[in-house]
Amino acid sequence: MAATILLIVxxxxxxxxxxxxKFLGICPFLGVSKKVxxxxxxGIAVTLVMVLATLVTWPLYTYIMVPLGIEYLEIIFFxxxxxxxxxxxxxxxxxxxxxxxxxxxxxxPLITTNCAILGVAELLLVSxxxxxxxxxxxxxxxxxxxxxxxxxxxxxxxxxxxxLMGGVREKMEKLPVAKCMKGFPITMVAASFMAMAFYVFxxx
Amino acid sequence: xxxxxxxxxxxDGLITNNATFKLVLGTCATLGMSTSAVNSFGMGISVTVVLxxxxxxxxxxxxxxxxTVRIPAFIVIIATMVTLLRMxxxxxxxxxYDAMGVFLPLIVVNCVILGRxxxxxxxNPVLDSAIDGVATGLGLTFALTLIxxxxxxxxxxxxxxxxxxxxxxxxxxxxxxAFFVYGICIALFVLVTNRAELARRAGKARTLRIxxxxxxxxxxxxxxx
Amino acid sequence: MTVKEFFKSxxxxxxxxxxxxxxxxxxxxxxxxxxxxxxxxxxxxxxxxKIYGESVSAQPVEVSAEDAENEYGTVNSIYFIxxxxxxxxxxxxxGGFRDGAGTVTLWTVIACxxxxxxxxxxxxxxVVYESNEGQTYISTLSGAFYEGFTQKNDLIAAGGYFNADKxxxxxxxxxxxxxxxxxxxxxxxxxxxxxxxxxxxxGGAQ
Numbered sequence: 001m002a003a004t005i006l007l008i009v010x011x012x013x014x015x016x017x018x019x020x021x022k023f024l025g026i027c028p029f030l031g032v033s034k035k036v037x038x039x040x041x042x043g044i045a046v047t048l049v050m051v052l053a054t055l056v057t058w059p060l061y062t063y064i065m066v067p068l069g070i071e072y073l074e075i076i077f078f079x080x081x082x083x084x085x086x087x088x089x090x091x092x093x094x095x096x097x098x099x100x101x102x103x104x105x106x107x108x109p110l111i112t113t114n115c116a117i118l119g120v121a122e123l124l125l126v127s128x129x130x131x132x133x134x135x136x137x138x139x140x141x142x143x144x145x146x147x148x149x150x151x152x153x154x155x156x157x158x159x160x161x162x163x164l165m166g167g168v169r170e171k172m173e174k175l176p177v178a179k180c181m182k183g184f185p186i187t188m189v190a191a192s193f194m195a196m197a198f199y200v201f202x203x204x
Numbered sequence: 205x206x207x208x209x210x211x212x213x214x215x216d217g218l219i220t221n222n223a224t225f226k227l228v229l230g231t232c233a234t235l236g237m238s239t240s241a242v243n244s245f246g247m248g249i250s251v252t253v254v255l256x257x258x259x260x261x262x263x264x265x266x267x268x269x270x271x272t273v274r275i276p277a278f279i280v281i282i283a284t285m286v287t288l289l290r291m292x293x294x295x296x297x298x299x300x301y302d303a304m305g306v307f308l309p310l311i312v313v314n315c316v317i318l319g320r321x322x323x324x325x326x327x328n329p330v331l332d333s334a335i336d337g338v339a340t341g342l343g344l345t346f347a348l349t350l351i352x353x354x355x356x357x358x359x360x361x362x363x364x365x366x367x368x369x370x371x372x373x374x375x376x377x378x379x380x381x382a383f384f385v386y387g388i389c390i391a392l393f394v395l396v397t398n399r400a401e402l403a404r405r406a407g408k409a410r411t412l413r414i415x416x417x418x419x420x421x422x423x424x425x426x427x428x429x
Numbered sequence: 430m431t432v433k434e435f436f437k438s439x440x441x442x443x444x445x446x447x448x449x450x451x452x453x454x455x456x457x458x459x460x461x462x463x464x465x466x467x468x469x470x471x472x473x474x475x476x477x478x479k480i481y482g483e484s485v486s487a488q489p490v491e492v493s494a495e496d497a498e499n500e501y502g503t504v505n506s507i508y509f510i511x512x513x514x515x516x517x518x519x520x521x522x523x524g525g526f527r528d529g530a531g532t533v534t535l536w537t538v539i540a541c542x543x544x545x546x547x548x549x550x551x552x553x554x555x556v557v558y559e560s561n562e563g564q565t566y567i568s569t570l571s572g573a574f575y576e577g578f579t580q581k582n583d584l585i586a587a588g589g590y591f592n593a594d595k596x597x598x599x600x601x602x603x604x605x606x607x608x609x610x611x612x613x614x615x616x617x618x619x620x621x622x623x624x625x626x627x628x629x630x631x632g633g634a635q
Contacts, residue, residue, distance in 0.1 A: 075290075075309050076280060083276065115313045180394055188386050195378075270446060277446065280447075280451055280454055291458075
C-alpha cells in the first residue's frame, strides 16, 4: 500500500510530470511563468481546481454517468463542472481574502480552458490504477482516494515545473539572446532541457 | 473585391496569425501529438474540422446568443462538435483514435478554437467564418505536420511511417525533443516570414516609385522651360 | 418584477437560449451515439486484428475447464478466426526466470485444415508477445525468436513440441541467447497451445 502511494506520488510529480512529460497545461506554462511568484500562485490555483474537479467529476462519471449509460456526454459535463467550480472559487476567494484574490484570483478565469484540469479528469477515468501510473502492477482498481491523490500530485508537479521555469526565465531576461530566438523559442529550448532532466525519472 | 477579402482572411489564418508558430496557441496538442507525421496530420485535420463546424454554427447563432452567456454557449457547441468527432473517429479510424488518446477530448480546451469563436465567428457572417476556420485550421495542420515530419525523421528515421534512414535519435521522440523542435521551428518561421514581409514591402515601395510602363519623371529644371 | 416582465427580461432570454443549446446538443449526441455505436463483437475483432496484423473477424471458443491446464502451462482464451479457419490461442507458459516460477504469456496463431474425423494441425503462423511475470531479460526475446516458432511446421505437424534445452539442442530448440529461462517459458506457452489443440480442438484427428 505504502509502495503504491509512493509510486503514485513519484509518477505524478516527476516521471509523468504534467507539463514537461505529458504536455498538459502548456499555455499557462508559457504565459504565466515569467516570475517565480506568479508561477507559485498559478500552480496553487491549478492544484486546487484539479483536486476539486476530480472530487466532482470522478464520482459523477462512475456513479451517475456510467449507470445511466451517458458516458458520451462526459466532455460537456466535465467542462461545465470545471467552469462552474472556477467561478465559485473565484467568488469565494474574493469574499474570504481580498489579498489572496489579488495575487491568485486573476489567474482563475484562465484555468477554465487549461487542458491540465480537463486532462486530469479524463485521464483518471481508467478502471485500473496501472493505466495512469506506468510501472505499477495491474490489478489495483481505481477509487476516489487514489484519484484525489493523483490529482493533488499532478498539481504539485505542475507547480514545480512552473516555479522552476519562473526561475530560469527571471535569469534569462538579462541574457543576450539572438533576436529571432527571443520570447517563445528560447523558452521552449529551456523547457526542453528541463524535460530532459525529468525524463531521467522515467528511466529509474 | 470579395475574392480579395476572402484571400486576406485566408492569408491571415495561414501565415500572419498562424496559430501554432505566430500566436503559439494550442501548444499542448502540438507537442503531444507530433511524435509522428501521420498523428500530427490527423490531429491538425481533426482540429480543422471542429474549427470549421463550430465557427459556422456560432456564426449562424451569433444574433441569437445573448452576450452574457456567450462563453458557456460557445463551450457547449465546441464540446458537442468534439464529442461528435470522437464518436466518428472511434467508429471509422480507430488507430488515430487510439493514438490521440487524451488529446482528443482536450481539443475542447484548445485555445485556438474558443479564440476564433470569440474573436471572429461571433462577429462575422457565415462564409467569412467558415473560411477563417478552414484557414486557421490548415495553418495549424501545416505547422503540426512540419514538426511531426521533423521529429519522426530524426527520431525514428522514417517519413510518414516509411523507413528512409537507418538511424534513430531517441532525443527527438521524447518530450525534450518536442520542446526543442517546436522552439526552433517558431524561430525559423518568424525569421522567414519577417524577411518575406520586408522584401514584399520593399518591392511594393519600389513599384510605387516607378509604375510599370511609366515614363521616368522629367527632371524638375527642364519642365519649367 | 411581475411574471410577464421576467419572461421578457434578458436573464430569461439568456437562460432559455443556453438551455435550448444544451438540449439540442444532448439530443444530437444521443442520436449519433446510437448511429455510431460500436458493439462488443466489433471491439473484440479490433483487438484481435491488431494481434493478427490484418483485419479479421473472430468468435470466442470456450476453454474446457479440465484441459485448460497442462504440463506446459495454462490456456487463457481461444478465438476461432472465421475468415481463414485458424485458431488464435492466448496461453501462459511456465518455467521462466526466478527458479521456474516466472511465466510468459503469448498469443499463438495455429493453422489447421479440416480433415476426416476432425481438424489436422498444419503449423504455427504467428506468435505475438503479450505479457510476462518476473522476466528481467524478456526484451532479449527478439522478433527473430518469435518467428523461430513458425519455421518448423513439418515437425510440429508430426507432433513435436518446442524446447529451450541448450544442453541437448535438437531441431525444435528455440532459444534466445542470454535469456534461456524466458525462452523456456515462451516455448512452454506455445507448447500449451499445441497441446490443447491436439487434446481438444482437433476433435480426435490426431
